[in-house]
Amino acid sequence: MPDNIIVTRFLNKPIPSNCFVVHIENASTCLLVDPADNDPAGLISYLELKKLSPDFIILTHEHFDHISGVNNLKSTYACKVIATNICSLSIQNPKKNLSIFHDRIGFRCAAADISITNKQFQIPWKTKILKFYKTPGHSEGGMCFGIDNKLFTGDTIIKGHKTVVKIVGGNKQHLIASLNELFNTFDEDTMIFPGHGENFLLKEVTIDSLT
Numbered sequence: 753m754p755d756n757i758i759v760t761r762f763l764n765k766p767i768p769s770n771c772f773v774v775h776i777e778n779a780s781t782c783l784l785v786d787p788a789d790n791d792p793a794g795l796i797s798y799l800e801l802k803k804l805s806p807d808f809i810i811l812t813h814e815h816f817d818h819i820s821g822v823n824n825l826k827s828t829y830a831c832k833v834i835a836t837n838i839c840s841l842s843i844q845n846p847k848k849n850l851s852i853f854h855d856r857i858g859f860r861c862a863a864a865d866i867s868i869t870n871k872q873f874q875i876p877w878k879t880k881i882l883k884f885y886k887t888p889g890h891s892e893g894g895m896c897f898g899i900d901n902k903l904f905t906g907d908t909i910i911k912g913h914k915t916v917v918k919i920v921g922g923n924k925q926h927l928i929a930s931l932n933e934l935f936n937t938f939d940e941d942t943m944i945f946p947g948h949g950e951n952f953l954l955k956e957v958t959i960d961s962l963t
Contacts, residue, residue, distance in 0.1 A: 757880075757900055759945060762795050764788040767817035769947055771795065772904065773804070776878055781807045783877070784831070785904050786947060787821035795821070796828065806831040807877065811864070812906025812947060813891040814842035814921075816851035822861045832865035834875075836886050839893025840864035842921075850920065868895065887934065889927025890915050896934060903938055903954070906947040913948075915962045924963065931959045 756777040764771050764787070771789065775782035782804045789795060799805065806829050811819055814835070822833060822843070835843065842848035846858025866875070873884040883898045890907045897904050908915060908930060915931075917924045940955035 757902060759902065759951075760798070761945075761951075762787075762789065762798070764817065764821070765790060769817045770945070770949075771821070772945055773798065774899065774902075775802075775804055776880070779804075779878060781805055781878075783807065783882075784809045784825065785945075786810075786812055786818040786906065787825055788816070788818050789821050792821050792824050792828075795825075805829055808866075809833045810882075810897060810904070811835040811839055811843070812895055812897075812904060812908070814839040814849050814893045815891060815907070816849050816854055816859070818906065818947060819843050819849060819861055820851070820859065823859070826862070833861075834866040834884070835864040835868065836893045836895045837867045837869045838888075839891075839895065840867045842891075842893050848920070885930075885933065885937070887930035888921075889917060889923055889930045891919075892921040892923075894930065898938065898942075901939070901941065902943050902945060903934070904945045905934075908947075909934070909944055909954075909957060909962060910946045910948050911944070911950075911952045911957050913962075928959065928963055931962060935959060 760773045762771040771787045772785040843861040846852040852858030887894045942954045
């Protein structure tokens with residue numbers, strides 16, 4: 753019988769992007785995906801209630817509305833950040849993480865503890881294998897990751913929206929290549945946990961609808 757993976761969504765503020773807490777039932781540690789709440793008190797309270805501490809913070813890409821909670825959480829927990837090598841560089845730069853354009857002040861994060869350079873990369877976690885896929889297109893440092901039949905896509909796949917590429921680091925041809933890889937790799941019944949909005953099945957979107 754497979755371990756029961758539990759995914760809980762938190763809505764980041766002030767930009768309503770998704771942060772996910774991923775843990776195995778009855779485990780004491782978890783994964784945090786794209787924490788970007790300026791006040792993480794609610795997230796920390798949930799972790800304390802569930803008696804969870806994060807092993808890893810996983811960043812799907814470098815944009816400020818997906819990373820702005822990292823500094824606070826890293827100072828609270830002894831966890832490691834996982835990102836692509838390009839994302840790792842970009843989160844250190846207020847222009848490349850776009851935060852300077854949001855409030856004219858900007859911020860920077862430290863480099864990732866685990867920087868992914870390969871197109872595909874895997875690491876063991878508990879009884880699971882975390883499978884990472886570099887997916888440039890929305891941004892240069894984009895990455896999706898899968899665990900069992902669940903895929904966390906950041907802003908690469910959002911149901912009902914064409915993937916944004918007309919921003920710094922966006923590239924439509926790179927996006928199409930990334931989407932082709934994902935659609936050829938994952939079953940249509942894979943549950944998608946996107947960077948914005950509710951989760952859905954992969955079969956509910958098409959490459960054409962995203963590009």
